[in-house]
Amino acid sequence: MKKFIFLIFLCIEGVVYSSPTFKISQPYWNFGEIQEGAKISTRIKIKNVGNEVLIVKIRTSCECLTVDVNNLSLTPLEEKIIKLEFNSKGYSGKTIFYVFFDTNDPEVKHLPWIVEGNIVSLTNYENFLTSLTIKMFYTKGCIVCKKIMTKILPKIEQKLNIKIYVEEYPLEITKNYELFVSVEKELGYQNTKIPAVVIGKKILSGEKEIEKNIYSEIKNVVKQYEEVKLEQRIEQKEIVEQIKSLSVIPILFAGIVDGLNPCAFATIVFLIAYLLIIKKQTRKKLFLIGIFFIFGVFVTYLLIGIGLYKIVGVIEIKSIVSKIFYVLVGIITLVFAGLSFADMIAIKRIESGGQSRVFLQLPGSLRMKIYDFVDKSTKFKYIIPIGFFLGIGISFIEFFCTGQIYLPTIMYMFAYKSLRIKAFFYLVLYCLMYVLPLIIIFICVLFGLNSEIIEEFYRRFVKTVKFLTGVVFFVLSLLMFSVVF
Structure with a gap:
C-alpha cells in the first residue's frame, strides 16, 4: 500500500513539474516620481522553476523602454537577471507602459508586466536640483551608516537646500548583493569596500572615504545639474533669437x-x-x-x-x-x-x-x-x-x-x-x-x-x-x- 501511494506521489509530482515554469522576481515596477528627461533603470530576475527548458521572448510597449536582452533560454532551475531602462524624455503625468513576456510555460504564455510612475514636466521645475537619490549598500550593525543617515545627510540637505533620498540595500539579502556587484561592474569599480554609497556615477567606499567625500560629491552632482540646465536655457535662447x-x-x-x-x-x-x-x-x-x-x-x-x-x-x-x-x-x-x-x-x-x-x-x-x-x-x-x-x-x-x-x-x-x-x-x-x-x-x-x-x-x-x-x-x-x- 505504501509503495502504491509513493508511486502515485511520483506521478503527481511528474505532472506538476514536467514543463517549463516561468517565475519573475517582482510583480511590477513602480519608479515613483521622476523629472521629464530622466533616465532610470532596474533589474529583475527571471527563473525557470520547472524541469524543462524555458523559452522567453521579451518586447516592450514603447521605444522609451528597453531591455538588454530580447530572448532567453533557461534550463531547469536556471535564472538570469535582465536590465530595464526607461527614458522619460517627452513624457509627463501619470504613465503606464508594459514589458511583454511570451513564454512556452503552459500556465504563463503571455504576461503583460507593468511599468508605471509619475513624470513631472521640466516646465514645472526650477532650474535647480530639488531632490537627489543615492544608494547605500551596507551590512547590519554599520555605525557610520546610521551616522550618515541621522547627522551628515540632514546637514547636507540644509546647506544645499535639497532633499536627499536614500535607497537602502542590506547586503545580507542575496538579491541586494547581486545588485551591488552589478552596479560595481557597470561603473568600473573593483574590490569596493563596505559600506558603499553610490552618488551619480561614483561610488564612495569605506567609512573614512564616505565621511570625507560625501558632501563634495553630492555638491558636484548638484553643480553639474545646474550647469546643464544653464546650457539648455542659453541654447533655447539662441534658437529663439535665431x-x-x-x-x-x-x-x-x-x-x-x-x-x-x-x-x-x-x-x-x-x-x-x-x-x-x-x-x-x-x-x-x-x-x-x-x-x-x-x-x-x-x-x-x-x-x-x-x-x-x-x-x-x-x-x-x-x-x-x-x-x-x-x-x-x-x-x-x-x-x-x-x-x-x-x-x-x-x-x-x-x-x-x-x-x-x-x-x-x-x-x-x-x-x-x-x-x-x-x-x-x-x-x-x-x-x-x-x-x-x-x-x-x-x-x-x-x-x-x-x-x-x-x-x-x-x-x-x-x-x-x-x-x-x-x-x-x-x-x-x-x-x-x-x-x-x-x-x-x-x-x-x-x-x-x-x-x-x-x-x-x-x-x-x-x-x-x-x-x-x-x-x-x-x-x-x-x-x-x-x-x-
Whole structure:
C-alpha cells in the first residue's frame, strides 16, 4: 500500500513539474516620481522553476523602454537577471507602459508586466536640483551608516537646500548583493569596500572615504545639474533669437522663385489659353475661373505645408533622428542646387543648337496628365467652382516638381516650435509669393496679352530662373545644416 501511494506521489509530482515554469522576481515596477528627461533603470530576475527548458521572448510597449536582452533560454532551475531602462524624455503625468513576456510555460504564455510612475514636466521645475537619490549598500550593525543617515545627510540637505533620498540595500539579502556587484561592474569599480554609497556615477567606499567625500560629491552632482540646465536655457535662447532674426526677404524670395518654376508657369498659361481660345469663355467668366483656380492653388499649398509641419514636428529637434533627417535633407537640397546650375548650362547649350538634358522639370507623362485633367474638368456645367478643384488637383500633381524648394523651406521655418505662430505667418507669405506670378500672368492674359508672347518672354529668362533656383537651394541647404550644427 505504501509503495502504491509513493508511486502515485511520483506521478503527481511528474505532472506538476514536467514543463517549463516561468517565475519573475517582482510583480511590477513602480519608479515613483521622476523629472521629464530622466533616465532610470532596474533589474529583475527571471527563473525557470520547472524541469524543462524555458523559452522567453521579451518586447516592450514603447521605444522609451528597453531591455538588454530580447530572448532567453533557461534550463531547469536556471535564472538570469535582465536590465530595464526607461527614458522619460517627452513624457509627463501619470504613465503606464508594459514589458511583454511570451513564454512556452503552459500556465504563463503571455504576461503583460507593468511599468508605471509619475513624470513631472521640466516646465514645472526650477532650474535647480530639488531632490537627489543615492544608494547605500551596507551590512547590519554599520555605525557610520546610521551616522550618515541621522547627522551628515540632514546637514547636507540644509546647506544645499535639497532633499536627499536614500535607497537602502542590506547586503545580507542575496538579491541586494547581486545588485551591488552589478552596479560595481557597470561603473568600473573593483574590490569596493563596505559600506558603499553610490552618488551619480561614483561610488564612495569605506567609512573614512564616505565621511570625507560625501558632501563634495553630492555638491558636484548638484553643480553639474545646474550647469546643464544653464546650457539648455542659453541654447533655447539662441534658437529663439535665431528664428527672430530670420528675415522675411529670404522667405519671399524663395516663394517667388518657386512660383516661377516652369511647372507652375506653363500650367497657368495653358489653362488661360485653353479656356480663352478653345472653350470661348467670356472674360467675366474667365476672371472668376482664374480667381477660383489661384485660390485653390494657394489653399492646397498652405494645407500641404501644414501637413508637412505635422510630420516634421513629431521629430524632436535635438534627437539623433532629427539631426540625421535635417542633414539628409540638407544634402539632397545641395544636390538640387547643383542640378539647377547644371540645368542652366544645359538650356544654354540647347539654345545654341546643341543637345543636353534638363534634370529638374515636370516629366512629360505628368504634363500630359495635367492637360488631360484640365480638358476633362472644363467640360462640367458649373465650370467656375470647378476652377477651385482644378487648382487643387494640379497643385498636387505639380508638387513633384515645385516641392523641391517648398519642403526644405518649410523644414527650416517650422524647426522651432517656440515661435510656431511666426513660422506659420512666414508660410502664408511663402504661399502668397508662390501664387503671385500666377496672378500677374493671369491679369496679363485677361487683358489681351497673347499667351505665346508670355511663353517667349519666359524662355528668355528661364536660365535666370534656374540660376536663382540654384541659389535658393544652396542657401536652404546651408540653413538645414545650421539647424543641426
